[in-house]
Amino acid sequence: MNSRHRSPVQVGDVAHLFDGRRLRLARQLAGLRKNALADKVDKTPTAIASYEKNTKRPAPTTVAQLSLALGVDPSFFLPGPVELDFSDVVAHFRSLRSTTQLARDQALAYGLATVEVSATLERHVEFPSAEVPNFEVRSDEDSPEEAANLLRSTWELPTGPIPHLVRAAENRGVLVVFSAPASASVDAYSFEGMSRPVVVLNPAKRDYYRQRFDLAHELGHLVMHTDAEPGSAKIESQADRFAAEFLMPREQISYLLPAKADWGQLQRLKEVWGVSLQALLYRSRALGEMSEVTYRNAMMFLSSKGWRRQEPGVMPVLEQPSLLPGSVALLESSGVDPWELAEESRVPLDLFRQICSRSPRYMPEDDSNAAQENLPSGVVSIFSNRN
Template sequence: MNYRHRSSIQVGDVAQLFDGKRLRLARQLAGLRKNALAEKVDKTPTAIAAYEKSTKRPAPATVAQLSLALGVDPSFFLPGPVALEFSDAVAHFRSLRSTTQLARDQALAYGLATVDVSATLERHVEFPEEDIPHCEIRADVESPEGAAGALRGRWNVAPGPVGHLVRMAEHQGVLVVFSPPQGASVDAYSFEGLSRPVVVLNPTKDNFYRQRFDLAHELGHLVMHADAEPGSPRIEAQADSFAAEFLMPEEQIKNILPSKADWAQLQRIKESWGVSLQALLYRSRALGIMSDVTYRNAMIFLSSKGWKRQEPGVMPILEQPSLLPGAVSLLAEAGVSQQTLADEARVPLSLFRQICSRAPMDESLVLDESQGSPLPEGVVSLFSGSH
């Protein structure tokens, strides 16, 4: 099969078909407020707002200016693979106080671009069906532990430690991606994603154990908090409780957790269960196995040894997403280039590559297609083996 890049669409045609929500998406991806964009294209903030609301169409010359100012092809402003409804994508950010609105908008826009990329790839490669239970468990939001146990049961998670959690989530239709380097100020976050649930992991947390807990925390939000106001301490505490029970079920771990700070034993449990020493200490106290005094003393010792920053032992490599990068590799074998897929998704190639990367990328890895692809090749199937 011979695939070719689409011919460039005329700017005048883009002006006729202009989707204001796509302008808002591009602006937020660029981290700009309306007034900043207006200044770049010599328009008023009111005009930018009118374009975004689709109450006014920009002239072809203005489309070209917007394209240059935002670093996107004019075709970006055409209706995308998924109808954008910003109000339907409410992201769960860890701390609303420490994260600016501009940073949250940029992060959410990246997640929405991920949905566009996913929808494009799904036209060519079959993805797993989504299986995030909502009504069945959401009514149980006052019992995060019950929700976590129900999800383990629904996903047929074997008793004991959870295996590759990123792959497990992807098997259930969740999009898991790393945010770009410029989004490192925003912690892991999640949202329903319009067509698929999305979890975006922080690219600077080079910590296997923290990444797994972050992902389990975000799964808790997806299961329990679709209709909840994000960012409240209660909601975040519930997601933490969900993550602790999902990764360390009480009935399965309470008999092996020490009541004292037996560091050798804790290290063995850490390696086996894929959770940090701090998480094990907190879990032991939460389950009433370790006293408050013992817990405090253990945390003081842990801090004095510098283990809060870097725990002892070999750090496993991060769990890597396979769903999107695997689809890209399969299509590459069929002769479909990343540029072609990026064009179809209406996103810049550099953004496409970041979204489809298996590992956190820095700017130096965002290569021109002529220089090669940072995506690993040779993937023969999207998934193999069991959880």
């Protein structure tokens, strides 16, 4: 029987089985603080907190109000495929000072919803085992570079450029998804999920080269910083060094890097290695192939040409994830409706489709600018972006 014709879950049953952690998930996905949600359902913030901590269960009428206020089906509040533990998840956001707590909470909730969707799909499709080694960073001297080479070795990557970094990560069990349009204020981020590592990419700048470096940066966090306090300049620098070595290993690229700003040669290297001109210049200086003066002059030239914002040449299409979307397509070909999978995951269908999309969904340019300029928090309800 098609799930669209199943008997709906009774609100009274949801009240008895209510999981407060899923209320917190829905609230953060919607970009609401406790007091804002309390106002919507005519309750106190203390009551909302008690529901989320499972110290008090809401009445059936309150469940219905919460469902309506948050734009989710009452069944969303039933225990899901993954036991959520917010206290055990440490996400690495690029800059904690420039990103509000509300925006980070919303972004992390999106990542946790991704874990739930993945856990549901893994009931029906076999996923690759997660293969991300843990490398303790003892000191800044060579440690990030050693970690990058360890990951290349563990993943048995070939010598030279990595042709499709997203696919390489997915083949080793890393969940890679695009963020929701509402999270445009949050850069790429990562965390160790309850079942497997997760990287959420922000495609707002639509930059193939930036996306690859972002993914390599986040892989650095997953390898080196599982227990580190996120957001510090030190660990962000370590992740950048990891990304540079991972994408452009010293032994494989140093002899190719020009000592002077040979733009033709740099452009050719950019196309082959899948990194930006700026990354190549920085790498050339870091490896001692280019002097500090030459590097600074080259960067000044980049700025004068407007290339720091948009480099010359054709921009390749963003690398696309295939693990989740491919699984959905496989199941759909076997007669399983995505609606059924979304229901099993306990997430709204539009959110399920966003998480399992091969291509990013862009907020219209004007709306994106308005969201960033008029809302200091940068938060818009993820559920508002319905197709």
